[in-house]
Amino acid sequence: xxxxxxxxxxxxxxxxxxxxxxxxxxxxxxxxxxxxxxxxxxxxxxxxxxxxxxxxxxxxxxxxxxxxxxxxxxxxxxxxxxxxxxxxxxxxxxxxxxxxxxxxxxxxxxxxxxxxxxxxxxxxxxxxxxxxxxxxxxxxxxxxxxxxxxxxxxxxxxxxxxxxxxxxxxxxxxxxxxxxxxxxxxxxxxxxxxxxxxxxxxxxxxxxxxxxxxxxxxxxxxxxxxxxxxxxxxxxxxxxxxxxxxxxxxxxxxxxxxxxxxxxxxxxxxxxxxxxxxxxxxxxxxxxxxxxxxxxxxxxxxxxxxxxxxxxxxxxxxxxxxxxxxxxxxxxxxxxxxxxxxxxxxxxxxxxxxxxxxxxxxxxxxxxxxxxxxxxxxxxxxxxxxxxxxxxxxxxxxxxxxxxxxxxxxxxxxxxxxxxxxxxxxxxxxxxxxxxxxxxxxxxxx
Amino acid sequence: xxxxxxxxxxxxxxxxxxxxxxxxxxxxxxxxxxxxxxxxxxxxxxxxxxxxxxxxxxxxxxxxxxxxxxxxxxxxxxxxxxxxxxxxxxxxxxxxxxxxxxxxxxxxxxxxxxxxxxxxxxxxxxxxxxxxxxxxxxxxxxxxxxxxxxxxxxxxxxxxxxxxxxxxxxxxxxxxxxxxxxxxxxxxxxxxxxxxxxxxxxxxxxxxxxxxxxxxxxxxxxxxxxxxxxxxxxxxxxxxxxxxxxxxxxxxxxxxxxxxxxxxxxxxxxxxxxxxxxxxxxxxxxxxxxxxxxxxxxxxxxxxxxxxxxxxxxxxxxxxxxxxxxxxxxxxxxxxxxxxxxxxxxxxxxxxxxxxxxxxxxxxxxxxxxxxxxxxxxxxxxxxxxxxxxxxxxxxxxxxxxxxxxxxxxxxxxxxxxxxxxxxxxxxxxxxxxxxxxxxxxxxxxxxxxxxxxxxxxxxxxxxxxxxxxxxxxxxxxxxxxxxxxxxxxxxxxxxxxxxxxxxxxxxx
Numbered sequence: 001x002x003x004x005x006x007x008x009x010x011x012x013x014x015x016x017x018x019x020x021x022x023x024x025x026x027x028x029x030x031x032x033x034x035x036x037x038x039x040x041x042x043x044x045x046x047x048x049x050x051x052x053x054x055x056x057x058x059x060x061x062x063x064x065x066x067x068x069x070x071x072x073x074x075x076x077x078x079x080x081x082x083x084x085x086x087x088x089x090x091x092x093x094x095x096x097x098x099x100x101x102x103x104x105x106x107x108x109x110x111x112x113x114x115x116x117x118x119x120x121x122x123x124x125x126x127x128x129x130x131x132x133x134x135x136x137x138x139x140x141x142x143x144x145x146x147x148x149x150x151x152x153x154x155x156x157x158x159x160x161x162x163x164x165x166x167x168x169x170x171x172x173x174x175x176x177x178x179x180x181x182x183x184x185x186x187x188x189x190x191x192x193x194x195x196x197x198x199x200x201x202x203x204x205x206x207x208x209x210x211x212x213x214x215x216x217x218x219x220x221x222x223x224x225x226x227x228x229x230x231x232x233x234x235x236x237x238x239x240x241x242x243x244x245x246x247x248x249x250x251x252x253x254x255x256x257x258x259x260x261x262x263x264x265x266x267x268x269x270x271x272x273x274x275x276x277x278x279x280x281x282x283x284x285x286x287x288x289x290x291x292x293x294x295x296x297x298x299x300x301x302x303x304x305x306x307x308x309x310x311x312x313x314x315x316x317x318x319x320x321x322x323x324x325x326x327x328x329x330x331x332x333x334x335x336x337x338x339x340x341x342x343x344x345x346x347x348x349x350x351x352x353x354x355x356x357x358x359x360x361x362x363x364x365x366x367x368x369x370x371x372x373x374x375x376x377x378x379x380x381x382x383x384x385x386x387x388x389x390x391x392x393x394x395x396x397x398x399x400x401x402x403x404x405x406x407x408x409x410x411x412x413x414x415x416x417x418x419x420x421x422x423x424x425x426x427x428x429x430x431x432x433x434x435x436x437x438x439x440x441x442x443x444x445x446x
Numbered sequence: 447x448x449x450x451x452x453x454x455x456x457x458x459x460x461x462x463x464x465x466x467x468x469x470x471x472x473x474x475x476x477x478x479x480x481x482x483x484x485x486x487x488x489x490x491x492x493x494x495x496x497x498x499x500x501x502x503x504x505x506x507x508x509x510x511x512x513x514x515x516x517x518x519x520x521x522x523x524x525x526x527x528x529x530x531x532x533x534x535x536x537x538x539x540x541x542x543x544x545x546x547x548x549x550x551x552x553x554x555x556x557x558x559x560x561x562x563x564x565x566x567x568x569x570x571x572x573x574x575x576x577x578x579x580x581x582x583x584x585x586x587x588x589x590x591x592x593x594x595x596x597x598x599x600x601x602x603x604x605x606x607x608x609x610x611x612x613x614x615x616x617x618x619x620x621x622x623x624x625x626x627x628x629x630x631x632x633x634x635x636x637x638x639x640x641x642x643x644x645x646x647x648x649x650x651x652x653x654x655x656x657x658x659x660x661x662x663x664x665x666x667x668x669x670x671x672x673x674x675x676x677x678x679x680x681x682x683x684x685x686x687x688x689x690x691x692x693x694x695x696x697x698x699x700x701x702x703x704x705x706x707x708x709x710x711x712x713x714x715x716x717x718x719x720x721x722x723x724x725x726x727x728x729x730x731x732x733x734x735x736x737x738x739x740x741x742x743x744x745x746x747x748x749x750x751x752x753x754x755x756x757x758x759x760x761x762x763x764x765x766x767x768x769x770x771x772x773x774x775x776x777x778x779x780x781x782x783x784x785x786x787x788x789x790x791x792x793x794x795x796x797x798x799x800x801x802x803x804x805x806x807x808x809x810x811x812x813x814x815x816x817x818x819x820x821x822x823x824x825x826x827x828x829x830x831x832x833x834x835x836x837x838x839x840x841x842x843x844x845x846x847x848x849x850x851x852x853x854x855x856x857x858x859x860x861x862x863x864x865x866x867x868x869x870x871x872x873x874x875x876x877x878x879x880x881x882x883x884x885x886x887x888x889x890x891x892x893x894x895x896x897x898x899x900x901x902x903x904x905x906x907x908x909x910x911x912x913x914x915x916x917x918x919x920x921x922x923x924x925x926x927x928x929x930x931x932x933x934x935x936x937x938x939x940x941x942x943x944x945x946x947x948x949x950x951x952x953x954x955x
Contacts, residue, residue, distance in 0.1 A: 052555040055574045056830060059561060076541040077561045091539060097610040099534040155750045191752040191873050199752050199873030231874060236950060239720040270633045270669045271678050374869035374878025375900040380669060380678040385900035385952045387878040403876050406900045406952025444719035444952040
């Protein structure tokens with residue numbers, strides 16, 4: 001069987017079936033195979049010329065082997081059939097030296113049923129129409145829209161990239177999935193000459209599944225430049241408890257840290273502060289979090305997860321009450337919990353009435369956080385300590401750009417102090433948070 | 447467990463198990479793979495190329511008048527084994543093979559890579575990279591000369607020859623020892639990984655270099671319960687060394703260390719907040735240097751003027767006793783490289799000498815821009831990525847003080863001893879590092895433990911605030927990984943104990 005013709009991409013479905021058959025004939029009891037191909041092109045433009053052109057195509061085969069109650073995973077980018085034969089045989093041989101794990105097995109096929117039938121529009125047919133000249137022109141346009149705006153400009157970098165991803169997933173107990181997706185991203189970063197050798201910087205990058213969903217170049221250029229201006233003269237202000245207004249596009253920097261504690265993995269390994277909290281309050285009534293995998297063109301949208309579980313909405317938090325965890329098949333078995341889905345797709349929030357700008361205008365004194373820098377969180381206890389930058393707000397006005405400050409606390413306390421959510425969810429991320437207003441957050445600065 | 451003779455060992459255990467696999471044409475090169483002193487021919491065979499093939503690919507790469515090109519072949523074989531809930535519940539292997547082709551025109555870069563090492567496929571990739579230039583063709587070199595390298599990570603045993611069951615039994619004994627430390631331990635986990643990275647790099651200057659870059663890593667996790675509360679922590683080792691790096695001493699230390707680090711957190715009080723003196727304990731504290739100065743000294747930022755250090759070369763930035771180096775030659779340390787990913791031999795580079803800012807970290811592009819020799823800092827994540835100036839092992843040299851002097855000098859502040867991660871904004875110079883555990887210092891004495899606190903400061907300001915440096919330099923044996931523009935590279939860092947007189951500590955007040 002000659003699956004890979006010289007000079008052409010392998011037929012992924014055929015190759016997956018061949019690899020499955022080969023593994024099952026050579027000692028595997030079951031397999032799960034993912035074959036993917038990703039083509040991507042990036043153009044970086046800087047200070048009037050192309051800085052970097054990069055073009056690449058990568059392939060990979062990932063196989064999970066279940067043999068004699070043992071489990072292992074293997075990946076390779078060498079998809080030639082002869083190489084794969086040895087690769088798979090070696091993988092099976094190695095698996096047999098491992099310990100038995102009664103919880104490692106393929107999912108119950110019932111979980112595969114009920115896959116969404118709607119078109120999630122993960123692939124943009126315009127993808128093939130983008131030419132090398134278009135890419136350069138798009139990157140150059142962002143650069144040119146910023147150039148000359150300010151005599152303090154040191155450097156402007158801009159970029160455009162796109163990629164095309166194809167994926168085939170096959171499990172030996174009856175699961176088969178195929179999808180392709182596209183993604184486009186563009187943005188700019190700006191450096192200015194500040195005081196004391198400081199080079200305040202600002203950047204704005206956007207990503208979308210469809211080319212036409214990217215914001216207009218003028219908007220991106222304005223925002224990147226404004227963010228650089230905003231960081232001119234940043235200072236820390238005095239430590240204390242203050243309201244925190246979290247900009248919608250920055251909220252991901254906080255919320256992705258809470259996703260692991262929501263998983264059965266963290267709970268089973270006793271590394272989650274959310275263990276035993278199902279049905280209990282962990283946030284104010286303003287906090288509702290829903291995992292929604294079926295948003296058309298959503299960056300985290302999917303038809304099924306890595307276990308093959310058919311995608312559906314999952315309520316994580318409703319009016320501050322913890323409703324569900326992310327339960328994958330393996331840790332679900334260990335905890336005797338019914339699987340929901342292994343991890344986050346798109347996380348959506350219940351939105352409020354006002355925009356971030358309206359909330360800001362109404363703030364007597366507090367800090368608008370527009371970015372995080374460093375820090376970490378303890379998933380076992382829920383404690384966090386994170387670097388922040390943004391603005392000190394007084395009487396609704398931005399009075400002082402702020403940096404070199406930290407916020408610290410515990411997630412349960414923080415979520416309990418959420419007093420308002422905005423009406424402005426950020427759709428250029430799979431964490432689609434609106435602007436959020438928290439009361440009484442500990443800021444450390446001067 | 448010390449493994450003496452690798453070939454005999456394979457016979458005894460009857461494995462000969464290829465944990466990893468490689469394409470057929472390479473198989474004959476397998477024998478005698480360990481050690482890093484393989485003849486160059488084995489690398490050419492591994493990638494199925496000869497100098498003439500490389501010349502043909504270079505001819506395509508230079509077809510449009512590029513100033514320079516390099517061709518980076520890479521084959522990486524990685525394994526990992528995981529213990530959870532007292533059993534080996536998962537293992538994995540990974541094979542990566544490919545070639546990256548880069549063409550430079552001035553300071554512009556064209557880059558492409560392919561996973562298919564046929565001549566046609568490499569020529570196609572070269573043509574893509576060549577498009578950064580638009581002139582008349584240049585002629586590739588007629589011959590390739592080997593660059594002499596010193597091996598800073600000689601090994602005697604390939605990971606393949608250790609045998610899976612020996613790794614598994616080592617893991618089981620470490621796992622058992624974690625539980626035996628203390629009855630409060632409720633969960634333990636281990637991740638073992640090893641990786642062999644083979645590279646062959648050739649350039650249009652007519653040079654080539656080969657290297658075998660091993661990496662072994664062992665991470666332990668622990669969760670304990672006490673009076674209804676719970677804490678987790680970790681402890682890890684990483685080195686460019688063979689399996690025998692995991693000596694009985696290191697394997698005995700690991701369970702003690704991970705459990706002690708976890709239990710200590712139960713005693714921790716909330717950290718104070720605001721500007722305080724901070725004592726950094728020798729070792730991983732070098733994360734401060736990595737963020738406060740290391741990134742800002744990478745010459746790609748400086749050649750375009752966007753670093754806070756862009757105007758500070760040869761200026762006084764710290765006290766006379768402050769010396770900071772980035773060194774790629776420390777034996778077996780995680781950030782060590784014999785050669786960088788542009789074919790420049792590794793070296794020790796002084797960032798700060800006697801308090802004066804000395805040398806940026808260069809790749810070929812920035813070195814040419816400044817008219818200097820490269821410093822061996824041109825590194826990349828893999829053949830899928832273009833090189834950039836990156837750190838190796840970054841540390842401060844010993845100073846005139848002692849640890850006890852430093853602590854006794856602090857009236858009220860904190861001492862930080864375990865670090866997890868950090869970040870920096872190059873332009874404004876603001877940086878952070880996260881302290882997993884430490885303690886209060888009151889009236890010159892270490893008192894109550896503290897935990898989970900982020901520290902934030904400004905690079906040049908903090909360098910000025912380094913007012914005492916002890917004589918107890920330690921290089922970290924932990925598995926540090928540095929991310930920049932989406933590329934990850936292994937690094938390490940080190941520090942003698944030192945005092946930062948004032949920096950913002952992110953406690954809850």
